[in-house]
Amino acid sequence: MSYHNPHTPPRKSATFDDATMAEIRRAAATGIYDIRGAGTKRKVPHFDDLLFLGASISRYPLEGYREKCDTTVTLGTRFARKPITLKTPITIAGMSFGALSGNAKEALGRGATIAGTSTTTGDGGMTNEERGHSQTLVYQYLPSRYGMNPRDLRRADAIEVVVGQGAKPGGGGMLLGQKISDRVANMRNLPKGIDQRSACRHPDWTGPDDLEIKILELREITDWEKPIYIKVGGARPYYDTALAVKAGADVVVLDGMQGGTAATQDVFIENVGMPTLACIRPAVQALQDLGMHRKVQLIVSGGIRSGADVAKAMALGADAVAIGTAALVAIGDNDPKWEAEYQKLGTTAGAYDDWHEGKDPAGITTQDPELAARLDPVAAGRRLANYLKVMTLEAQTIARACGKNHLHNLEPEDLCALTMEAAAMAQVPLAGTSWYPGKAGF
């Protein structure tokens, strides 16, 4: 009987795992970094790591479907002569015509309008379809200033000065040539078919002191009517929020790293910026330190998917939330019904993120007229409205269980954390304890 030394089983490296090595081979073969859409795909501490406590002897609940739980929110109460009031605190985040098809933008406007909330333009300007189908439209003021003009500023309901976004704090945008149709090229005043860079910083101001003057100009142009938002990516939320308040914002929009983008380098999406959960408490703290909590409203975005996420963001101190990726999914993005076509593109439903290539089978992230025609804006708008209403009902359900007659009355004391990380980031106690990291008494 012969003896065989046992083989060492094949062992793959945790550092050089399959995905890492595939990316090295892809980079070596193509000589270009990976560009994609959407937000981070890595697992980060998120709202899933928080739970509501619900009612108990010391907190009594409200009756579901019977006792009122208000969801309205008014934005722009600090300086604007015409603040906007929304029926639900779930708004639609900025996404451009160019990145999205005209039908997709129309669907977002229709859905938001049915649900009584706002939608937002993006890089590339405001289209008539979007204005026409959006009862409340927020007009983004971006570094590229593509399509920026005073007429659209005046026909907007609010203005959002974009300093950064969660998917790429510090990064600009890139709309690749294949998505530059005649109309997109014309709106941006650039030749058709070239890669259009969106600048990473504004051309005519630098820093918070300049920003304050820029906001003064925008207010003067619009006769102080419009709420002015400042949108920042999740980088230094305490200081960015404080500086936005100092610069004169009515509303601060804070976008964590799960927030999506139309197209950015994967290395940027996955390695720059902070998770949404880590951003909220520092921002709220800044507002509280300045005596401006609830006076300057805070809109949180980045990975909001359900009414539970909405309720958790609001319990941590947000006044409202914004959704982007989730809204696209609601209108049909990554729908398994297009699986055969996703396969042809080398991907699968649920993973499709080459939004910059303009080949979206669902007709959403494309300028191809045939693909875009697949999306019925009326039916898609209805789906979005349904989804917004479900999320609102879910948030109300939780708020009532916590005894709150308005979503704004949710508070950190209604929450506990499942992990040390979430406890530290959200500054709510680890479940079953009265302690979170950073709090004295460990």
Add this chain to the structure above:
Amino acid sequence: MPTFDLSNTPLRDLNSALHRLSAGANDTAFEVVNPRGSHAVAVGIDSPVKVEIRGSVGYYCAGMNDGGTVTVHGSAGPGVAENMMSGTVVIEGDASQYAGATGQGGLLVIKGNAASRCGISMKGIDIVVSGSIGHMSAFMGQSGHLVVLGDAGDALGDSIYEAKLFVRGTVKSLGSDCIEKEMRPEHLEKLAELLEKAGIADARPEEFKRFGSARKLYNFNIDNADAY
């Protein structure tokens, strides 16, 4: 002519008065005195009104002007005539950074010098500078014309798209993808038209050189990475 004295009148009164002008309004000429470096003076004009500003202004004077004629009898701070749509803005003195930034139309005339980033991201505006301009001017300029009778600083026209640049003096350096280009008859004609519009009689189009895009960075190529 209504006169707004900014030493005792809120800025908001001036700008809202300039916005309320319907077609056929009686008052179409305004005077602003004692601006004393105020920001956002005469912004958002949306009719063919004339505004004479007696003194120097701060940031964003005549911002987003759409059809007005604004003359600053002094110097202008950063971002004068930013995002102008149409009309004319004349600065008798010097202009600070970002003059005419992202302008989509109209004519900006600077009789003195302009600082850095003049015409940054310009999108159709015409800018004529009698003096010299600072570094990074016409950065990412998309369209329109920038005419400089004096010299241009470093990195002129960096990452330029289709804006056309004309410089009579020296150019310290050109930015990425900006090259000197042939001056063809249509360019001489356009230059003559712009000089005339700006009221400049002592410069001839033939004295200028033309600069524009080499168009090598229009579509991303990894082998151009050292140019970015």
